[in-house]
Amino acid sequence: MNIVSIDIRDRFLKAVTVLTAVATILTLSGVAYLAPVAWGATPADYGLMEGDTVSAAGSDDPDVYIVNENGYKRLFLNPEIFNLYGHLGGFASVKNVSPATRDAFVTSGLFRVDGDEKVYGLETTGEDVAVLHWVNTSGAQAVADDANFFKKVFVINAAEFALYSVSSEYTSVNQVPAYARGGSVAPAPSGPLSASLAPGNPAGTTITRNAIGVEYLRFRLSGTGTVNTLTIKRSGPGLTADFGNVYVYEGATRLTSGKSFSSADGSLTFLLNKAVDGSKDLSITGDMATATVGDVNYVQLTGVTLSGGASVSGLPLSGNNFTVSGASSGTVTVAKSGSLSDPTVGQKQAQLSEFKYTTATEGGTVKRITMINGGTLKAADLTNVKLQTLTGQEWAGTSTSNGYVVFDLGTGHFIAKGGNAVFKVLGDVGGKKDETVILYFEYDTDSNVTGDQYGQPMAITDTALDESSDATTLTLQGGALTLTFVGPTATTVGTTVTDVTLLRYTVTAASNIEAKRHEFVLCKDDTGNGTYDAAADTTNGWADVTDFKVWDEDLNAVVIGPQDGTSFTTSNTGACPDAVTGAEKAFTDTVDWSAGKTYNYKVTADVTADDTGSGIALASGDIFRAVLDDYSDDAGDVTKMKYAGTNTSVAAADIVPRADISGSNITLGSASLTLSLAGNPADQTKIKGTKNVNVVGVTFAASQASALKVTSIKITGYAADLPSGTFAAGVESGGNAVTVANAMAKVQLYESETGSLIAGTNKVTSNILGTAGTGTMTFSNLDWNIPAGTSKTMLVRVDLSSNAASGTAGDGYAFDIAATADVTALDVDSNTVNAGNQKVNGTAAAPTQVLTVKESGSMTLAVSSDSPQKGAIYWGQTNAPVSKFRLSSTDEGQYIEKLTIAASNSTENTNAKNNVSTVFLTYKNKAGSTLTTSxxxxxxxxxxxxxxxxxxxxxxxxxxxxxxxxxxxxxxTKAEGATPTNASPESVYFGLDLVDSFNGSYANGFRAVGDGSGSVLDGTSANINDVSGSNDQYVYRVYPKFEQVALPSPYNLLGTPTVFKFSITAMGLSDSTLRFDNESTSSGSIKFEIVSSGEYTYGTTTSTTYTIYDEANVTIDTSSSSGDSKGLAPNGSLSFNFSSKDVEISGGLSKTFRVEITNPNNNYSKTSATGRAADYFQLTLLDDEAGLINWVADYNNGLTATDTTSVTGTLRSLPMFGPTFQR
Structure with missing residues (x-):
């Protein structure tokens, strides 16, 4: 294969078929076939030819390049790649040129794989290292971005392609970086602000007619400046009427109101006022307005204006084509849900809205939600907004400066077809009394839900919540002084704790207020039985509570207190649950509250619950809480609370709520540690020598009372001669000397959740795994922390030794925590805590989770279920798939070190030898990388x-x-002696098998090495046998590939209807020609089958006749239908022998043909022998018997050229069925 000698026209046409989502866009947009450009250097200018390899040896860049006729060169990234192209003559053929000559040819990074029309851009990431990016853009845009684009594309073979990794897609030619030795250089923007397609610019696709919020274009603005306006334009063979509203988005945030394209010129301008400093990605989205089926639209960014009038480079930018399908997306209906209460000024996580989405026709994933606040609360006073479902999912949102709450749901929340989901909007509310919150949906696009059937945004019906009058109006409650409860929720703490949080609350004042009295009450549920008890001691107070104080959380400063519990000596009969008496302390610290500000407070105290001392004592199991007594109780007294700077007291009516602010239950508990058996790993089998085997998982759970630090762990190992036998500590009891110590080369402890090491070999202070009846290993001086109320799993991870395992069933091993004292931990007060239970992995004799260790693993060889089907391949074809095999292992991973592929059958052996030049093997290594070798x-x-x-x-x-x-x-190829030839026209086919020997040697034919054991499997091992490839491949110099071309409706038998249309591609190299030849009788033919309700003739003389035309409406052949002895269809057939026209198709090119009924009225309008007229007709091209298609594959320049006859099943594009025509 010549990797540069490709006709420019062919290159353009082939690439456009991939790069252009809708081919007509090239003519509709006025793009020239090849834009006229100035030609640069040509090889002839420097005494070179296309295909020459060059190097400036001795310069700072001695790399090897190949030049093409258009003045471009490509780099061979490393010698391995260069050696894949042996026809270039190797390094001995590289021409030494000057650096100036080398640099006269621009380095191109555009590649496509032979046989695949996708164009890739090369990004070098280091010396001899690069990745590929598919250039996923339209042909129109490719030419607009770079008029010489198609002249730069070099063809590479599949073996080279396999050496690269493929990274993210490029959506613009402009993203392809310029080559620089040692690493690519990204294109530099010009001007103070530049525009380019963003990496996530959506690829062209088919959309539904009613999709809401379709992203048409994503672009990146780079540089510094403030964008005043954006101008966009709708283009393509579609209509502005296809669109409803159009918007500008930044991520999930809508930046503009909805606007419509101009019906005059399809343009639209947005006012933006968006600052850019660095880079910013923006999107253009549109709502489809029951768009016309088949319309094609794309969006261009045509203009950007900046403050100060600076220029913007990179314009215009075009998105990809979006074609309107005949389908409609499902619908999401929005409804109000639940009931809402007016929030209080300063309230945290107040519920502000509740609504329900219900899907119809298809399921959908909610991706983003935007709501507008039509109330009077300022945006700055609504913070920490969250979106919640009734099932517990939660997403943080943003409250924008222009009054919207925006939620980006990331991967989204799925709602099944016909199902629903209820969402709640929560937020922290500042502001003032009587301000309002009114949340609703301004536009349909504010609910973005992607359907699971069509993959497009679903239609939205939100009339129940798309106006302020639809929404619930929430009015902020509050007075001169507003208090709200914040937390915490009920919790458990240890019996000895410091600064435990008892209550969190906020205070918001409408005016400046000074407070000098703050009453707090302590309440107790003795033994935690659910009923509170009297807990006031007017003499001694509470003995086990100290350092009670109130913090300003924003300042991290104490503003009230501290006082010990012994000062809580006043009885309070109104604050505690169950109407019992609590212990009160009145604090007299002066606290100032400024008007309009919300203060965040927390109440903390130290607890020593030792149930000793005078007064009210606490013990493990007790429940207590702290209560802020109602401030309105003391209202009217200026010495307790007044408006600052006055002698006016705050009235009780001006305090909201006029009630206590009560903390949640605090339960006192002792620190504890509970062990349990983890579900993973389960029973497993490993081979001796295997590393990093997780034998067992033990979960350590700390109680709510205290976090724990585990300092020492002793594990016990158990062994058995058989995995199903009786286990014993250290050494098995059957007398076969199977010991834990002998099997384990290394034992360590790891944390399952994070993979971090708990204890390595350096922490082992005792190792008696090999001692019968004991079998322990102790790890000491550990620092493994388990937070209160959580759990972590310890994995016992071992490296298995290479010592022999006994028997075919293998040996059994297990680990466990044998005694509660085998685990030592410290609580937050450094008190020792041991495990509360032991032996979680079954019993010593019969563990639950067992590790079986065997001597070696095994393998089987088979044909893969998706091995290539029977088919055709042509001379010179590269990377043609022939076989696929599946290698399976049991008990141990296997490295393959030798493997033989051969044609075993004697006939196929000769055929393969004559026709195959190179065999490629594609597989994965242990790292999971896909590799190809040849x-x-x-x-x-x-x-x-x-x-x-x-x-x-x-x-x-x-x-x-x-x-x-x-x-x-x-x-x-032909030059290399490929068969069959016209002189020897036999049927040539072969398959490739996976065999167990090579040149008579089973050791050399196959070799697999166990990953852990190092044991070797060869061609003589069990289950290592020859595996035949599942299907043969038939060899031709050139063969036809048939593809059906759709016919427009209606399908009736009026006039001279075209009843079948198809294309034929000559599958062969450019030096081959596919012939259906009229020079010799029956030299080339196609036989169709007729499925019809009529006879193939009318009467005895008049047949239904047909004509086959080529794409230029030239008559190729005429024929009439024939039948079998039954005389009636569907046993009719139609054969074309190409007697009128010689049809020749050069290798790699296509021609299109159509079949026309010449005289449908002769048969299909008259009564047949059955007494009724024919009323339907269908033409089919099948593949159910040999010889239905005949062609000349290897022409001998004479009338004796022999036909090549189709073999059933080799032309994979068949069968094809034409439409059914009705009378």
Missing amino acids: QSMGNAASVNFAWATGNDNRPYVPQDSSLDISVNVNMK
Whole structure:
């Protein structure tokens, strides 16, 4: 294959078919076939030819390049890639040129793989390292961005393509970086602000007629400046009437109101006033207004104006084509839900809205939600907004400066077809009394839901909540002084704790207020039985509570207190639950509250619940709480609370609420540690020598009372001669000397959740795993922390030794925590805590989770279920798929170090030897990388692939899993002696098999090495047998590929209807020609089958006749239908022998044909022998028997050219069924 010699026209046409979502866009947008551009250097200017390889040896860039006729060169990134193109003559053929000559040819980074029309951009990430990016843009835009685009595209082979990784897509030619040795250089923007397509610019696609919020264009503004306006334009063979509203978005935030395209010129201008400093990605989205089926639209960014009048480079920018389908998206109906209460000024997480989405026709994923606040509350006074579902999901949102709340749901929330989801909007509310919150949906696009059937935004019906009158008006409550409860929720703490939070609340004042009295009450539920008890001691107070104080959380400063519980000596009969008496303390600290500000407070105290001392004592199991007594109780006394700077007291009516602010229950509990068996790992089998095996997981759970630090862990190991046998600590009891110590080369402890090391070998203070009846290992001086009320899982991870395992069933091993004292932890007060239970992994004799260790694993070889089907391949075809095999392993991963592919059948052996030049093997290594390697086909029609021990590129079969190996080939050309020829027109076919020997050696034919054990499997091992490729591939110099072309409706039998239309592509190299030849009788033919309700003739003489035309309406052949002995369809047929016209198609090109009924009235309008007229007709091209299609594949320049006859099943595009025509 010549990697540069490609006709420019062919390159343009082929690439456009991929790059252009709708081919007509090229003519509709006025794009020239090839834009006239100034030509740069040509090879002839420097004494070179297209295809020459050059290098400026001795310069700072000695790399090897190849030049094309258009003045461009491509880099061979490394010697491995260069060596893939042996026809170039190797390094001995590289021409030494000056740096000036080398630099006269611009380096191109545009590639496509032979046989695949996708164009990729190359990004070099370092010396000899690069990645590819698919340039996913329209042909029109590619030419607009770079008029020489198609002249720069170099063709590479599949083997080179396999050496690159493929990264994210480029959506613009402008994103392809310029080549620089050692790493690509991204295109630099020009001007103070530049515009380019953003990396996430949506690819062209088909959309539904009623989709709401379709993203048409995503662009990036780079530089510094303030954007005043954006001007966009609708283009393409569609209509402005296809659109409803159009918007500008930044991420999930809508920046503009909805506007419509001008019906005059399709343009639209947005006022934006958006500052850019660095880069900013913006999107244009549109609502479809029951768009016309088949319309094609794309959006252009045509203008950007900046403050100060600075220019913007990179314009215009065009998005991709969006084609309107005949389908309509499902619908999401929005409804109000639930009931709402007026929030209080300063309230945290007040519920502000509740609504329900219900889907119809398809399920949908909610992606973003935007609501406008039509109330009077300022945007700055609505903060910390959240979106919640009734099932517990929560998303944080933003409150924008222009009065919207915006929620980006990321991966989204799915609602099944016909299902619903209720959402709540919560937020922290500042502001003033009587201000309002009214949340509703301004536009349909503010609810963005992607349907699961069409993958497009769903239609939105939100008439129940799209105006302020639809929404619930929430009015902020409050007086001169407003208090709100914040938290915490009920919790459990240890019996000895410091600064535990008892209550959190806010205070908001409408005017400046000074407060000098703050009454707090302590309440107690003795033993935590659910009923509160009297807890006042007017002499001694509370003995076990100290350092009671109130913090200003914003200042992190104490503003009230501290006082000890012994000062809580006043009885309070109104603050505690169950109407019991609590202990009160009145604090006299002066606190000032400024008008309009919300203050955040928390109440903390130290607790020592030792149930000793005078007064009210606390013990483990007790529940208590703190209460801020109602401020309105003391209203009217200027010495307790007044308006600052006056002698006016705050009236009780001006305090909201006129009630206590009560904290939640605080339960006192002792620190504890509970062990349990983790679900993973489960029972498993490993091979000796395997590293990093997780044997068992033990979950450590700390109670709510205290966090724990685990300082020491002792594990006990158990062994058994058989995994199903009786286990014993340290050494199995059956007398076969199976010991834990002998099997384990290394034992460590890891945390499952994070993968972090808990205890390595350096923490082992005792190792007696090999002692019978004991079998323990102790890890000390640990620092493993488990937060209160949480759990973490400890994994016992081992490296298995290479010592022999006994028997075919293997040996059994297990680990456990044998005694409660085998785990030592410290609580927050450094008190020792041991495990509360033991032996979580079953019993010593019969563990629940067992590790079986075996001597070695095993493998099987088979054909993969998706191995290539029977088919055709042509001379010179590259990377043609032939076979695919599945290698499966049991109990152990396997490295493949030798593997043989061969044509085993004697006939196929000769055919493969004559026609296959190179065999490619594609597989994955242990790292999961997909790799391809190749070997030349040997004289015995076999190839042996070998990898050195330790080579990271060895194929790898994961334990208890499989590896698929694909076998592809490069076919020989005519010059290389490919068959069959016209002189020897026999049927040539072959398959490639996976065999267990090479040149008679089973050791060399197949070799697999166990990942852990190092055990070797070869061609003599169990289940390693020859595996035949599942299907043969038939070889032709050139063969026809049929593709059906759709016919427009209606399908009736009036006039001379075209009843079938198809194209034929000559699948072969450019030096081949596919012929349906009229020079010799029956030299080339196509036989169709007729499915019809009529006879193939009318009467005895008049047949239904047909004409086949080419794409230029030239008559190729005429024919009439024929039938079998029954005389009636569907047993009729139609054959074209190309007697009127010689049809020739050059390799790689296509021609289109149509079949026309010449005289449908002769049969389809008259009564037949059955007594009724024919009323339907269908033409089909089948593949159910040999010889339905005949062509001349290897022309001998004479009338004796032999036909090539189709083989059933080889032309994979068949069968094809024409439409059914009605009378």
